[in-house]
Amino acid sequence: xxxxxxxxxxxxxxxxxxxxxxxxxxxxKSKSTNEILEKKDHKITFIVPxxxxxxxxxxxxxxxxxxxxxxxxxxxxIVDDGSKDATYRLSKELEKRYSNVVVLRKENEGRKxxxxxxxLKHANSELVAILDADCFIKEDALERAMPFFSxxxxxxxxxxxxxxxxxxxxxxxxxxEYALATFYRKIIGAINSLPVSNGFSxxxxxxxxxxxxxxxxxxxxxxxxxxRIQSNQYNLGYVSESYSLTDVxxxxxxxxxxxxxxxxxxLYNYKKYKHIFVNKKYGDLGIFILPSGFISLLVVSSIFxxxxxxxxxxxxxxxxxIMAGWVPSFYINIDSLFFFAIELRMILFFFSILVGLMxxxxxxxxxxxxxxxxxxxxxxxxxxxxxxxxxxxxxxYFLIGKRPKW
Amino acid sequence: MVIEEKxxxxxxxxxxxxxxxxxxxxxxxxxxIGDQLAKRRVADIELSQKVISIFFELFNKRMDIIxxxxxxxxxxxxxxxxxxxxxxDILAKLEIKLGKTNPDVMKQKFTYNEIQAGVYELLNRxxxxxxxxxxxxxxxxxxxxxxxxxxKLSELQGYxxxxxxxxxxxxxxxxxxxxSASSPKTKSLIxxxxxxxxxxxxxxxxxxxxxxxxxxxxxxxxxx
Numbered sequence: 001x002x003x004x005x006x007x008x009x010x011x012x013x014x015x016x017x018x019x020x021x022x023x024x025x026x027x028x029k030s031k032s033t034n035e036i037l038e039k040k041d042h043k044i045t046f047i048v049p050x051x052x053x054x055x056x057x058x059x060x061x062x063x064x065x066x067x068x069x070x071x072x073x074x075x076x077x078i079v080d081d082g083s084k085d086a087t088y089r090l091s092k093e094l095e096k097r098y099s100n101v102v103v104l105r106k107e108n109e110g111r112k113x114x115x116x117x118x119x120l121k122h123a124n125s126e127l128v129a130i131l132d133a134d135c136f137i138k139e140d141a142l143e144r145a146m147p148f149f150s151x152x153x154x155x156x157x158x159x160x161x162x163x164x165x166x167x168x169x170x171x172x173x174x175x176x177e178y179a180l181a182t183f184y185r186k187i188i189g190a191i192n193s194l195p196v197s198n199g200f201s202x203x204x205x206x207x208x209x210x211x212x213x214x215x216x217x218x219x220x221x222x223x224x225x226x227x228r229i230q231s232n233q234y235n236l237g238y239v240s241e242s243y244s245l246t247d248v249x250x251x252x253x254x255x256x257x258x259x260x261x262x263x264x265x266x267l268y269n270y271k272k273y274k275h276i277f278v279n280k281k282y283g284d285l286g287i288f289i290l291p292s293g294f295i296s297l298l299v300v301s302s303i304f305x306x307x308x309x310x311x312x313x314x315x316x317x318x319x320x321x322i323m324a325g326w327v328p329s330f331y332i333n334i335d336s337l338f339f340f341a342i343e344l345r346m347i348l349f350f351f352s353i354l355v356g357l358m359x360x361x362x363x364x365x366x367x368x369x370x371x372x373x374x375x376x377x378x379x380x381x382x383x384x385x386x387x388x389x390x391x392x393x394x395x396x397y398f399l400i401g402k403r404p405k406w
Numbered sequence: 407m408v409i410e411e412k413x414x415x416x417x418x419x420x421x422x423x424x425x426x427x428x429x430x431x432x433x434x435x436x437x438x439i440g441d442q443l444a445k446r447r448v449a450d451i452e453l454s455q456k457v458i459s460i461f462f463e464l465f466n467k468r469m470d471i472i473x474x475x476x477x478x479x480x481x482x483x484x485x486x487x488x489x490x491x492x493x494x495d496i497l498a499k500l501e502i503k504l505g506k507t508n509p510d511v512m513k514q515k516f517t518y519n520e521i522q523a524g525v526y527e528l529l530n531r532x533x534x535x536x537x538x539x540x541x542x543x544x545x546x547x548x549x550x551x552x553x554x555x556x557x558k559l560s561e562l563q564g565y566x567x568x569x570x571x572x573x574x575x576x577x578x579x580x581x582x583x584x585x586s587a588s589s590p591k592t593k594s595l596i597x598x599x600x601x602x603x604x605x606x607x608x609x610x611x612x613x614x615x616x617x618x619x620x621x622x623x624x625x626x627x628x629x630x
Contacts, residue, residue: 014433017432017433018425018429019425021424021425021429022418022421024425025418025421025424025425026421029421152411153412153414192413192415233412233413234413235413281415282415284415284418285415287417317562321562321565321566324566324620325566325569325619325620325623342439342440342443342444343440344433344436344440347436347439347440348432351432351435
């Protein structure tokens with residue numbers, strides 16, 4: 001059976017620790033730098049694309065209306081994307097109730113970027129916020145975001161997304177994933193290297209006018225927009241203190257569909273913005289953040305494929321042995337275990353667990369929130385494999401030049 | 407228009423350096439911890455090696471005495487056999503601790519093979535003289551991973567023989583020889599049976615090349 005060369009294992013550990021320590025350095029540095037930014041109340045328009053969102057649209061709009069911000073500086077455009085349920089009717093009721101709400105309607109074209117672009121073309125304020133109709137924002141959202149726009153090179157401010165549902169396994173691990181992503185984004189945001197926007201982001205409208213709207217055929221148009229901003233040498237700010245609530249997929253089927261789209265979109269956008277990779281012109285983003293993200297993706301996918309290969313081989317070997325008359329025994333050789341445990345790779349594995357726990361503790365401290373350690377372990381073990389499967393499948397799609405179903 | 411202002415980018419060389427140093431430190435700490443823990447076991451290993459050496463000496467002398475005895479059927483054979491199994495176990499542990507191809511292990515194995523060849527001779531004589539009806543199996547294997555399929559099948563054959571031996575310890579006597587540690591007596595056995603590939607079994611003095619399943623071995627033992 002083919003085995004992974006030991007140097008490859010050490011390289012993976014080296015990369016693992018290096019990435020962790022690099023982020024730790026940035027985190028410590030960002031904690032010691034307290035930049036006071038000037039806050040200005042810019043005029044802002046919320047674009048709320050809505051397709052069949054009768055259950056959430058009211059709550060979504062009300063959350064915007066409740067934001068602590070001068071009311072005369074907020075406008076809301078609900079873009080009903082040809083909903084088949086009561087979304088449009090409810091939106092019209094909200095339009096009657098709130099003077100700053102406008103409802104637009106268009107035919108459904110299947111992708112979120114269409115209604116978003118449609119809404120953007122009707123906005124005329126300096127800032128535009130894009131908020132999915134199933135998301136709800138906190139009262140302090142705009143207060144937290146506005147200081148970032150005092151820096152003129154900041155083209156967008158991205159908010160933490162916090163899942164509302166966390167009962168089932170798939171929801172709980174996504175909760176941890178979103179929390180870790182928040183921590184990660186906050187860190188890379190501190191070195192002007194955040195490459196992604198999400199379900200709730202605020203943009204300078206000027207950027208769209210100069211560099212175009214969201215790509216309608218891009219599977220992760222949010223990621224593409226983040227990279228486009230970075231590619232044009234602008235910056236994205238990140239708000240982790242305030243957040244937008246969102247529902248994450250609660251079924252495996254829904255999750256697979258979403259993640260295949262995300263994984264494929266990630267690869268697609270990596271290819272599209274390959275000029276950023278290992279390019280000093282883009283600072284840490286080009287030199288480290290994007291390449292390490294891409295390499296991690298390849299490493300995780302390779303480890304998954306290798307694990308499957310080893311498991312199949314191990315299974316065949318056992319079948320061979322049983323066919324040959326071998327009787328399984330559950331005898332554990334303590335000596336063998338001890339000498340396995342003191343091998344360098346096992347000690348490094350133990351260290352990587354410690355580093356992981358340290359980052360998890362810092363993440364909880366930063367988010368001021370207690371996270372479940374069991375869910376964290378499940379995320380790092382079981383859920384990581386699930387994500388790896390999605391990347392392997394997407395890689396397959398990508399290599400054969402096909403797209404997963406939208 | 408504010409859009410003309412671009413972000414001032416930089417590469418955090420200082421952080422890359424710190425991260426590299428910390429990572430190297432962790433690797434170094436890992437090596438040190440592993441070494442320290444391993445050293446604690448070195449004493450055990452040295453003791454095992456001494457036990458084996460002393461045993462070999464005693465066992466050789468004992469074999470000479472036994473082989474010169476007139477009344478072979480009166481000796482407590484079981485005790486001798488258990489001692490051989492005991493040394494075999496210590497050797498197996500040494501293999502785990504130091505590796506199957508470690509020179510110290512190979513040295514011990516060389517002596518072990520020599521003794522096993524002597525035991526084989528003795529077993530045959532006792533079996534014949536005392537009508538014990540033992541089934542004696544010699545198992546020649548390779549631990550050389552470069553031998554690919556032969557190595558894999560040798561390992562598989564080892565598992566098969568283990569389970570066979572455990573099913574009937576009283577009448578089945580198995581002697582396993584690592585071909586890489588060929589002592590003079592082992593070499594003469596290899597030559598006698600013209601062994602050129604592994605695994606190779608000698609069952610009741612008849613040679614069988616290639617892997618044999620437990621079922622096949624049972625058939626051979628039953629004379630079918």
